[in-house]
Amino acid sequence: MTMNMTNTTTNALALRDPWALVPPIGNLDAYITAVNQIPMLTAEEESRLARELQQDGDVQAAGRLVLSHLRLVVSVSRQYLGYGLPQGDLIQxxxxxxxxxxKRFDPDQGVRLVSYALHWIKAEIHEYILKNWRMVKVATTKAQRKLFFNLRSMKQGLKDHAGDHETFRNTLTPDEVDVVARELNVKPEEVVEMETRLSGGDVALEPQTDDGEESYAPIAYLADDSQEPTRVLEGRSRDLMSSHGIQHALDKLDDRSRRIVEERWLKVNDDASGGMTLHELAAEYGxxxxxxxxxxxxxxxxxxxALETA
Structure with a gap:
């Protein structure tokens, strides 16, 4: 008797304000409990509501169609908990x-909404996972997406089939790579690439601690300081000094001193032997x-x- 009264109250509330049945998403357990209690629609009710939405733009009809299938979203979201993302976000x-x-459902196609909606629900969850599972995208092409969402389960299946002696092996053998490639209709090298990318973890560029050698993070040796402003200014100053500065300093010398400096420090012959020696210059000037x-x-x-004042 109590159960019948509860169902009657729930149905009446759903007709008046269907969204009142759903608690705030902040409490995930309460949300899941609530959506599982929302009554399912019969095929006739579903078809009627879909036509009301399609022909009249009835928002209440759309709300009832959505609410009656929220439990489907919860069920699908559980399939993707292995990616380490919050279930609440997956449900959302x-x-x-x-x-x-x-919005796109056509009741005249002869397909129930549950079958039609499954594709759209998975598509949105897939897109969310690909954007948030790693900072760097791991799957952008159609083949990569197929591998991303199937490779892990297929590897586990192959491992289980191989037996206990293969339990601790993490990588696929060449034969297993061929099996996966044939099964998913992709190239073997794409299987190997995706396996490598999935097995690698994210690395923090910044140090996670401030003490000891652990603070030496990749940012310390990956940074490119060639375009750092101070380095750029130093390079320009050095280039200017090696051209105009040297010429300015040479102009301050008398002819003999200038020739000696040029022969000893600035002259390079075609045979890379350099300029004249001290003894050769001494003989020339007596x-x-x-x-x-x-x-x-x-x-x-x-x-x-001269260079210091240039």
């Missing part, structure tokens, strides 16, 4: 797919090699001062 995305299905060295030292000192 699945509900979006359900509403899209209700002085000792020590005198040439002294002139060279004085000239370099003068050039250094």
């Amino acid at each position: 995305e699945g509900n979006v797919g359900l509403m899209k299905a209700v 002085v000792s090699a020590e005198r040439i060295r002294q002139i060279e030292v004085a000239a370099l000192k003068k050039m250094r001062k």
Whole structure:
């Protein structure tokens, strides 16, 4: 008697305000309990409500169609808990797919809404998982998506079939790769690539702790400082100094000092032997090699001062 009264009250409330049956999504257990108590529609009721929505744009009819299938979304969401995402988020995305299905549902096609909506619910959940499971997308093409959502279960099936002696093997053998490729109609190399990508974990670029060697995170050695402003300015200054600065400093020298510096430091012959030696310059100017060295030292000192003031 009590159960019949409860069902009567629930049905009456659903007719008046169908959304009043659903508690706030904050309490997931209460939400799941509530949607499982919402009465299912008969085929005749479903067809009538769908026509009211299709022909008259009846929002109340749409609400009843959605509410009666919320339990389907909850059921589908449980299939994707292995991806580590909150079930509440999966349900929320699945509900979006359900509403899209209700909007497009045609009762004259001879198919129940539950069958039609299943595709839309899974499509929205799949899209959410692909966007949020990893920071880097792992599946963008149709073949990759097929592998992403089937490879894990197929690997487990192959492992179970292989027996206990294969329990600790994580990678697929070449024969198993071929089996998966044939089953999913993809290339074997795509199977290997997706297996590799799924087996790799995310790595934090920033250090997770501030002490010890553990603080040495990838950001420390992946950073490209070649375009860092200070480095850029230093490079420009160095390039300017090696061209205009050197020329300016050479202009401060007398002809003999300039030639000695050029021969000793700036001249490179085609045979890569460099310029003249101290003794060759000494013979040319009729002085000792020590005198040439002294002139060279004085000239370099003068050039250094010129460069500092340039």
